Amino acid sequence: MLTENSQELNIQAFADHHIITPPNRLRNAVRLVDEKNFDDPIARAEKALAGLSDEFSKWMEIERDRLVMAHAAILNNGFTPAARDELFRAAHDIKGDAATFGYPFAAAGAESLCRIIEHAPALDRVPAELIAYHINAIQAIVREHTTPGAEITAMEINRKLRLVADEYLAAVNQDRPEHLEAILAPSIAPTE
Template sequence: MAETAQDQNYEILTPPDDLRRKVRELTPREAKKFDPIKAAEAALNRLSGHFGSWMINETVTLLRAWETAQTEGMTEETVAPLFQAAHNIKGQALTLGFPLVGRVAASFCHLIETVPSPEKLPLQLTERYVEAIRAMVMEGAKDDDNRTGVELLETLDIVTTDFLKQFSPDTGGNE
C-alpha cells in the first residue's frame, strides 16, 4: 500500500534568510523598461573578463587529475576525477567562450565512458587529450577559426573512433 504524506516522516526546512529582503522591487515604471535578457547579457559581459582564468583553473584541475592517474594507475578512483574535470570543461566551455575546447573535452568524455574499464584507457591517447585541452586553453584556441585546433580535434576523433571499434558489439571485439 502506498504511503500518504501523513504516513511519512518529514521535516520542513525554512531558510535562514528571507531573500525578498535582499532584492529591490521594481516600480511599475521600472518593470515596464526592464529587459531580463539585456540584464543577463550585461552581467555576462561584466563577468567575461574572468572567463579565461576560469578555463585555466578547470584545466589545472584536469592536469592534476591526469598526474594522479599517471602516478597511481588507471583505476576507477583515479579516472573518475579525470572524467569529472573533462566533463566540467565540456559543460562550461561554450559559456566561457571556448567551444572548440568543449568539443575536445566531449570527445575525451566519450572515450572514457565507452571503454569497458579504466585499465583499458590508452595512456598515450589520454595524455593527448589532456595536453590538447591544456594547449588550446593556453593558446586561446576558442573556435573553428583556429585551424590547428580544429585539425587536432579531428585527429583525436579519428584515433578515438578507431580505438573504440575494438569494443563495439558490431565488430565482435568485446574485450
C-alpha cells in the same frame, strides 16, 4: 455544467461544434511598464555575464589545471575509481563550460575524452598516449585560443582526436553492440 462565472465565457455555436473562449484572467496579472522604465531581463543577464567575462579565462585555467591534475593522479596511481571519476568530471566540466567561458573548441576534445572514459571496457588498457593526446590538446587549445588561426588548428586537432578515439572504441567494443551505437553517434560538442 454552467457555473456562476459562465457569463464570462464567450460561446459561439456552430452546426457541428462550439467554440468556447474563457476569460483572459492574465490581463490582471500583467503590469504595463512605461517605456522609460522598461526592464529587459535578457539584456540585464547579458550585462551581468559581460561583467563576469574577465573571470572566464581564470575559470577555464582552473578547469584545465584540474584536468591535468586528475591525469597526473592516474599516471601516479593508476585508474582507481576515484581517479577515474575525477578525470571524467574534469573533462565533463570542460565540455560543459568551455563555450560559456569563450573556449568552444576545448569542448570537443573534452567530449572525446569523456567518451573514452565512458565506453572503454577497461580503462587501464586504454593506450596511455590516447589519453595524453586529449589532455595535451585541451591544454593547447586553452593556452592558444587567442592566437590567430587557432580555431582552424583546434578544429583539425579535435577532428583527429575524435577519429582516433572512435577507431579505438569501435575496435575494443566489437562484442558490446550497445556501446557501438553510442560511439558512432555524432558529436554534441561544438566543432565549428
